[in-house]
Amino acid sequence: MxxxxxxxxxxxxxxxxxxxxxxxxxxxxxxxxxxxxxxxxxxxxxxxxxxxxxxxxxxxxxxxxxxxxxxxxxxxxxxxxxxxxxxxxxxxxxxxxxxxxxxxxxxxxxxxxxxxxxxxxxxxxxxxxxxxxxxxxxxxxxxxxxxxxxxxxxxxxxxxxxxxxxxxxxxxxxxxxxxxxxxxxxxSATDVVDLKITGPGGHTSRPHLTADVVYALGKVITELPGLLSRRVDPRSGTVWVVGQVNAGYAPNAMPETGALSGTMRTADIAIWRKMPELTEQTIAEILAPTGCEHELNYHRGVPPxxxxxxxxxxxxxxxxxxxxxxxxxxxxxxxxxxxxxxxxxxxxxxxxxxxxxxxxxxxxxxxxxxxxxxxxxxxxxxxxxxxxxxxxxxx
Known part of the structure; x- marks a missing residue:
């Protein structure tokens, strides 16, 4: 030039x-x-x-x-x-x-x-x-x-x-x-995860006769991050964080529904592409012993x-x-x-x-x-x- x-x-x-x-x-x-x-x-x-x-x-x-x-x-x-x-x-x-x-x-x-x-x-x-x-x-x-x-x-x-x-x-x-x-x-890639958990509901005095939605939410909140950290490369910066939780209406009533929302972030595009399937699979495994049903909506955001x-x-x-x-x-x-x-x-x-x-x-x-x-x-x-x-x- x-x-x-x-x-x-x-x-x-x-x-x-x-x-x-x-x-x-x-x-x-x-x-x-x-x-x-x-x-x-x-x-x-x-x-x-x-x-x-x-x-x-x-x-x-x-x-x-x-x-x-x-x-x-x-x-x-x-x-x-x-x-x-x-x-x-x-x-x-x-x-x-x-x-x-x-x-x-x-x-x-x-x-x-x-x-x-x-x-x-x-x-x-x-x-x-x-x-x-x-x-x-x-x-x-x-x-x-x-x-x-x-x-x-x-x-x-x-x-x-x-x-x-x-x-x-x-x-x-x-x-x-x-x-x-x-x-x-x-x-990082940024996705939003919405999870709805359902059960029959019941009285807190008889938890053995129903499925505990609140307990199930707690399991997902505490176990999903740890399990994901063992299923993806820890160098990928993959992080799942819950920002919203809703369940229940009284201290002695076990609710029929509960919900949470959070974000999934990762710097690895290969992991990002498989996260919806991996998240669904892992949540299903966490909830299997609880007797609760769930509906997962995984919303794609942007790749890294x-x-x-x-x-x-x-x-x-x-x-x-x-x-x-x-x-x-x-x-x-x-x-x-x-x-x-x-x-x-x-x-x-x-x-x-x-x-x-x-x-x-x-x-x-x-x-x-x-x-x-x-x-x-x-x-x-x-x-x-x-x-x-x-x-x-x-x-």
Whole structure:
């Protein structure tokens, strides 16, 4: 390539810093929950179109946009998630959410702004120098709901002609300027398990004449985690945790029904694929001596985000090219992320984007007091510019 894309994007962001930060503050101020991102979609489209970028809006909310030519190598893709959470913001920031009970407590406003900035910078580069490869920008709705909007976006053709895909996720435990990379599983699969147990019911003075639903629930709660730990590789990070239990209505009455709900998480995709059958089999064995009947509803969530080795190496090289001290090893998270669905179809990688200022409290994701250091936006835009440079050199 005649002109260095990374250098161009760096200079572009330095010239447009205030404008880009303004985009983030607008999106932060007007958050919208999953599948309702109407104004957010319109705002993103308006910004991109002001830079001469043609957009393709998805059937409901969200959009994608392409730059550069179609080539045999396929397109480089960047993905942002655009939805907010049903939480009340308590940060007290000047750009605090004006929508009661809704806020960007997972950093999607930052993700969206980073991809917007990358798109606009590359659009200017394309006009001045001409991109030699294609780039796609995906602004995905509904990441925060089961099973994630990524499946719809893929069905709508967002990955057609894509060679590889990249994303970032803010990390409030990581100092701004740091970029966490990790080959393999960086998040976990996340499924929900609902179990209903039934029996004849009866009086607590005569437990031998009936089946004890509460006792059966207790057996599942205490024995299932231990048995699963002996039936799957302990290195897989497979964890089953109960979050809800309901049974009974009186201290001296044995109920006819009881129910529990919990989550099953694992970083091993092979284990994830066999967990419904294994969970059903193990629960049936636990309950067999109790005389109770059961009904299991195993709800598939998302697979783990499995960062491709080559894509992660490119991402790491791109980050190092910006700042040799930027790259750190990202920990494997037990949280779920629907970026994983894209990686079921094309190779790619997700990085952790440090957003802690280095001073004061480290806030957590999905909390109403989450604050991010806006310098992270520039780091993200420059990272993706460097990814584009690396991709162009490799293709």
């Amino acid at each position: 005649t002109h260095n894309i990374s250098d161009y994007v760096n200079a572009w962001f330095n010239d447009h810093r205030s404008e880009v930060i303004g985009w983030r503050r607008h999106i932060h101020r007007y958050p919208e929950i999953s599948n309702n991102e109407v104004l957010t979609t319109s705002y993103i489209a308006g910004v991109l179109e002001s830079y001469g970028i043609s957009v393709h809006q998805f059937p409901q909310t969200g959009l994608m946009a392409d730059l550069g030519p179609d080539t045999e190598a396929g397109r480089l893709a960047f993905r942002a998630d655009i939805d907010a959470l049903p939480l009340q913001e308590v940060t007290g920031l000047e750009c605090t959410s004006v929508n009661a009970g809704v806020c960007h407590a997972c950093g999607h406003d930052v993700h969206t702004t980073v991809v917007m900035g990358t798109a606009c910078a590359l659009a200017d580069y394309d006009r001045e120098h001409g991109l030699e490869f294609g780039v796609r920008f995906i602004f995905q709705p509904a990441e925060e709901v089961w099973v994630g909007g990524a499946t719809d976006v893929i069905e709508w053709g967002a990955l057609e002609g894509v060679n590889s895909i990249y994303a970032i996720h803010v990390e409030p435990k990581l100092r701004v300027g740091r970029i966490g990379v990790r080959a393999g599983a960086i998040t 985000v499995l960062n491709d080795d080559a894509s992660t190496a490119l991402l790491s090289a791109a980050a190092s090219a910006i700042d040799p001290q930027a790259v750190v090893q990202a920990p494997q998270s037990s949280g779920g992320e629907d970026f994983s669905w894209y990686l079921e179809h094309v190779p790619g990688s997700m990085a952790r984007l440090g957003c802690w200022s280095g001073e004061g409290e480290q806030h957590d994701l999905h909390m109403g007091d989450l604050t991010v250091d806006e310098r992270a936006i520039g780091v993200g835009v420059k990272l993706f510019g460097s990814v584009a440079q690396q991709f162009g050199e490799a293709n």
